[in-house]
Amino acid sequence: MKKQGVAMLPERRAIGEQTSVIDEARHWPVRLQKNKIIFHPGEYGDIVYRIKKGCVRLQVDGVGGERQIVAFLFPGELFGCLPGRRSTAAEAVTIVDAEAYSIASLIELNERKHGVAQPLIDAESELEASLAQLIANIVHFPASERLLWFCRWLPCKIKERDVSGFTEFPMSYRDIGDYLGLNAETVSRGLKELESRGLITRRGRKAFILRGEESEDCDATGCATTTKRSSLVPQS
Amino acid sequence: MKKQGVAMLPERRAIGEQTSVIDEARHWPVRLQKNKIIFHPGEYGDIVYRIKKGCVRLQVDGVGGERQIVAFLFPGELFGCLPGRRSTAAEAVTIVDAEAYSIASLIELNERKHGVAQPLIDAESELEASLAQLIANIVHFPASERLLWFCRWLPCKIKERDVSGFTEFPMSYRDIGDYLGLNAETVSRGLKELESRGLITRRGRKAFILRGEESEDCDATGCATTTKRSSLVPQS
DNA sequence: CGCTATGTTGACTAACATCAATCGTCGTGG
DNA sequence: CCACGACGATTGATGTTAGTCAACATAGCG
Numbered sequence A, B: 001m002k003k004q005g006v007a008m009l010p011e012r013r014a015i016g017e018q019t020s021v022i023d024e025a026r027h028w029p030v031r032l033q034k035n036k037i038i039f040h041p042g043e044y045g046d047i048v049y050r051i052k053k054g055c056v057r058l059q060v061d062g063v064g065g066e067r068q069i070v071a072f073l074f075p076g077e078l079f080g081c082l083p084g085r086r087s088t089a090a091e092a093v094t095i096v097d098a099e100a101y102s103i104a105s106l107i108e109l110n111e112r113k114h115g116v117a118q119p120l121i122d123a124e125s126e127l128e129a130s131l132a133q134l135i136a137n138i139v140h141f142p143a144s145e146r147l148l149w150f151c152r153w154l155p156c157k158i159k160e161r162d163v164s165g166f167t168e169f170p171m172s173y174r175d176i177g178d179y180l181g182l183n184a185e186t187v188s189r190g191l192k193e194l195e196s197r198g199l200i201t202r203r204g205r206k207a208f209i210l211r212g213e214e215s216e217d218c219d220a221t222g223c224a225t226t227t228k229r230s231s232l233v234p235q236s
Numbered sequence C: 001c002g003c004t005a006t007g008t009t010g011a012c013t014a015a016c017a018t019c020a021a022t023c024g025t026c027g028t029g030g
Numbered sequence D: 001c002c003a004c005g006a007c008g009a010t011t012g013a014t015g016t017t018a019g020t021c022a023a024c025a026t027a028g029c030g
Helices: A103-112 A119-139 A144-155 A173-180 A184-196 B104-114 B116-138 B143-157 B171-179 B185-198
Strands: A027-032 A037-039 A048-051 A056-061 A067-073 A089-092 A096-102 A200-203 A207-210 B025-032 B037-039 B045-054 B056-061 B067-073 B089-092 B095-100 B200-203 B207-210
Touching: A048 A103, A056 A173, A056 B116, A056 B185, A067 A103, A067 A119, A067 A173, A067 B116, A096 A103, A119 A144, A119 A173, A119 B067, A119 B116, A144 A173, A144 A184, A144 A207, A184 A200, B045 B104, B056 B171, B067 B116, B067 B171, B095 B104, B116 B143, B116 B171, B143 B171, B143 B185, B143 B207, B171 B185, B185 B200
Parallel strands: none
Antiparallel strands: A027 A096, A037 A089, A048 A096, A056 A067, A056 A089, A200 A207, B025 B095, B037 B089, B045 B095, B056 B067, B056 B089, B200 B207
């Protein structure tokens, strides 16, 4: 509900700054340092987060301490939406600015105003879809294809570009590997291969741009499809 | 709500026959033939299913038509809980008896009686946790360990045993492989290895029993931990 | 300016996919 | 009751891919 004094086009605002129906619930800003653990798996949680700035990873730990990242989240996205035990851990990849919402307050708000729960439901639907897609890609794609898929997906999530249109990896190669089921060496080799095949151009180690596809469409199998309107929860 | 004429211990009832808080919502029984497609991914869905008998798989299809199964579901479990677009396909592995609930009716019921939505939320939480665990296992475990994990998990889900305590695979080796990121040949070889290592005993191709662990505990990393009480949604 | 974390490159190896052939089992129909 | 066919499971031979280990380079940060 925080509005500028003068009416402005909402489209011009940064994603993280956009308001949401859930803003009427009790919420407060939080800032998380790099690698800060936001919550642990199994922990009881009653807070939903909406990212304003930065990148968060959801992950689980295997028996041998090896880490599996199951999702990277970016500005505008919600996580921790389901009340109860956390199914994964959440950690800040970069410094993160987020808005924290009390679930109790959201539930209470939902009773007065329908449709409040919908963004939470949509967030979980998307997470599930992207998890399923991730498994399929890990199992059926070779290393370089998984990386290409990742490089196509990332710019859909990170809207910030410098003048030349390059996208920056906010996470380390190890993080990328822990997401795609590869180790850091293979990530390095794979990116080199993609560059030699002319599919991407790299600037340093952390920035890249896709070649031969200027498209802004994120609808293909690659990028998680956005769960569009579902009117089952009656809108007020 | 179907009760025997004489009062009986509810514990003695089969899992699929147990009643649930959601039973007050509008629902009807359905029977699904083997390999029947229950819903497609991307499809708009407004029905929740609770399995009474049989086995259901959730899956996505890769670009090359290769199939990735992301979950097997058994009696007592709910699926299709999130209103909106389906994130996966659902298909009957065996003949399935299920109860179908209208989500609209559930939502309406939830407004009169709190806590109705909780089983749906829990089901999704568990699905997410098991997806994350599945990814970790596929990536970090060799074939035989994945199969061992599967053989430990399955008896927790399938309570029916014959006198000798063997558990039957309701699904084909190809299904198991499509779940664990293996092909059918490797599933066959892996099960043979587990048997030669003395970890399982097989009866024919479809039945097995674990050796050296008579435990009924399904709490370890292997089996998806049940999301216990989360009182955020106020109970009436 | 040096330390540490992160990325790069090369050599080697093990695991699993693939292909192909064969067998077993179940269901159907003569 | 048996013959047949189809599907699923088994077994073997072979090749490729990515993990592992080791050494080194680079960048970021104090």
